[in-house]
Amino acid sequence: MRVAAIYARISSDPRGLALGVGRQIEDCKAWAHRHGTVVAEVYVDNDVSAYCGKPRPEYRRMCDDIKEGLRDGVIAWHPDRLHRSPKELEDFIVLIEATSAEVHTVTGGDYDLSTPHGRVTARILGAVARHESEDKSRRITRKAIELAQQGKRNGGGTRAYGYNAAHDKVVPEEAEIVKESAQRILAGDSLRSVCSDLNERAVPTVTGRSWSTTVLRNMLMSARLSGQREHKGEIISMGAWAAILTPVQTARLRSLLGNPDRRTNRSPRSYPLTGLVRCGLCGAKMVARPRDDGSRRYVCARGPGNVGCGKTYQLAEPLEHLIVEAVLYRIDSKDFVQAVAAHTTQEARAAQVEQELEDDRHQLDELAERYGRKEMTAREWTIAKAPIQDRIAAHERRLVTFTGTSVLNGYVGHADSLRRQWNTLTAARQRAIVSALLDSIVIGPGVRGRNTFDPSRVTPNWKV
Ligand SMILES: [Zn+2]
Numbered sequence: 332m333r334v335a336a337i338y339a340r341i342s343s344d345p346r347g348l349a350l351g352v353g354r355q356i357e358d359c360k361a362w363a364h365r366h367g368t369v370v371a372e373v374y375v376d377n378d379v380s381a382y383c384g385k386p387r388p389e390y391r392r393m394c395d396d397i398k399e400g401l402r403d404g405v406i407a408w409h410p411d412r413l414h415r416s417p418k419e420l421e422d423f424i425v426l427i428e429a430t431s432a433e434v435h436t437v438t439g440g441d442y443d444l445s446t447p448h449g450r451v452t453a454r455i456l457g458a459v460a461r462h463e464s465e466d467k468s469r470r471i472t473r474k475a476i477e478l479a480q481q482g483k484r485n486g487g488g489t490r491a492y493g494y495n496a497a498h499d500k501v502v503p504e505e506a507e508i509v510k511e512s513a514q515r516i517l518a519g520d521s522l523r524s525v526c527s528d529l530n531e532r533a534v535p536t537v538t539g540r541s542w543s544t545t546v547l548r549n550m551l552m553s554a555r556l557s558g559q560r561e562h563k564g565e566i567i568s569m570g571a572w573a574a575i576l577t578p579v580q581t582a583r584l585r586s587l588l589g590n591p592d593r594r595t596n597r598s599p600r601s602y603p604l605t606g607l608v609r610c611g612l613c614g615a616k617m618v619a620r621p622r623d624d625g626s627r628r629y630v631c632a633r634g635p636g637n638v639g640c641g642k643t644y645q646l647a648e649p650l651e652h653l654i655v656e657a658v659l660y661r662i663d664s665k666d667f668v669q670a671v672a673a674h675t676t677q678e679a680r681a682a683q684v685e686q687e688l689e690d691d692r693h694q695l696d697e698l699a700e701r702y703g704r705k706e707m708t709a710r711e712w713t714i715a716k717a718p719i720q721d722r723i724a725a726h727e728r729r730l731v732t733f734t735g736t737s738v739l740n741g742y743v744g745h746a747d748s749l750r751r752q753w754n755t756l757t758a759a760r761q762r763a764i765v766s767a768l769l770d771s772i773v774i775g776p777g778v779r780g781r782n783t784f785d786p787s788r789v790t791p792n793w794k795v
Pocket of ligand 1: 612614615641
């Protein structure tokens with residue numbers, strides 16, 4: 332559905348249960364926005380008469396527009412907004428069949444009148460709707476959405492971390508924790524290590540209990556932190572409260588923490604260089620694979636699911652030791668101070684790109700609205716949005732290349748304290764620190780029969 336009509340109807344409401352027309356339209360617009368559908372026009376009938384025989388001029392006009400191909404679909408809040416009687420439903424089915432227009436209802440899902448099955452469903456729905464014009468469960472759902480839109484928790488409950496109970500003010504010290512955790516996760520740190528760090532520092536949660544990975548994960552994936560409204564995991568619109576994170580940060584966190592690969596970090600990785608070690612012969616990433624005696628190894632693996640040559644092996648212990656020493660040396664070196672300065676610049680640039688991305692998305696929305704109001708033609712709209720879409724794609728590509736160095740905060744020039752802590756850090760945290768500095772570690776071919784560690788086989792590729 333590309334150019335849709337929204338249909339809303341004010342009906343008689345003796346029990347005061349009907350949904351205001353403004354709410355119907357708001358929900359329909361939100362649906363259109365989420366599905367990239369342009370709203371060409373909103374049709375509203377005032378149908379407050381007690382019986383259902385009254386003509387509906389706007390409904391009639393909308394049907395004519397569909398017939399003429401001006402609209403290729405309809406969005407309504409519920410099927411009962413569209414038809415008031417079986418007769419009206421049958422007429423509507425004829426129209427839909429003739430035009431292949433799509434029908435979507437916000438609370439009833441896709442309403443496929445083009446198939447026999449869909450039509451039967453619609454008839455049954457219509458019959459049910461006549462018996463209970465405003466059923467209870469929908470009202471409850473709607474209430475939940477309203478609460479979500481006001482940024483309130485369903486049924487009260489505890490307040491959201493980072494905000495006061497009324498959800499209209501930021502709690503500064505909690506906002507700092509939110510920002511810090513988000514930055515660390517985005518920089519590659521694990522939920523587990525951020526949690527244990529917060530618990531070690533005795534940072535309280537909202538409930539006063541200690542931090543768990545689930546609590547932290549749910550918190551960071553919440554769109555409310557970037558001032559967005561959310562319902563059932565979907566972002567509905569922008570809220571009125573202050574944001575702690577940017578919408579782009581939320582998007583990155585949700586994709587990162589929603590990624591099933593990431594959920595396997597229940598036990599910390601015991602191979603901190605995973606993903607960084609590459610085979611010098613074929614260039615493949617070497618994978619963690621212990622020897623039969625249990626000693627840890629990085630291996631260039633071949634066979635099903637592997638792309639390597641199968642020729643390069645490296646014991647993990649001495650390699651990790653060497654890399655840690657190299658990293659610690661680097662952190663104390665003059666080069667490194669410059670490197671951090673460069674990374675700080677990079678983070679500032681990332682923030683700028685995030686802002687530009689937001690501006691472009693906003694501009695795209697504005698264009699769609701202007702097109703919907705017929706202030707521009709479809710051709711003008713297509714031409715106008717192309718460069719913006721290109722910019723958005725370019726911004727998104729650039730953002731992926733920015734890697735934060737916030738995991739290194741506090742360690743610059745203090746390699747000694749990092750050295751003392753190193754073995755107490757989780758593998759994920761160690762890996763985050765190493766990968767803030769190193770692009771890859773290439774392992775050259777081994778000499779047959781030689782079993783001692785040969786540092787000359789190891790080539791670290793520094794990021795800066
Ligand atoms: Zn290889």
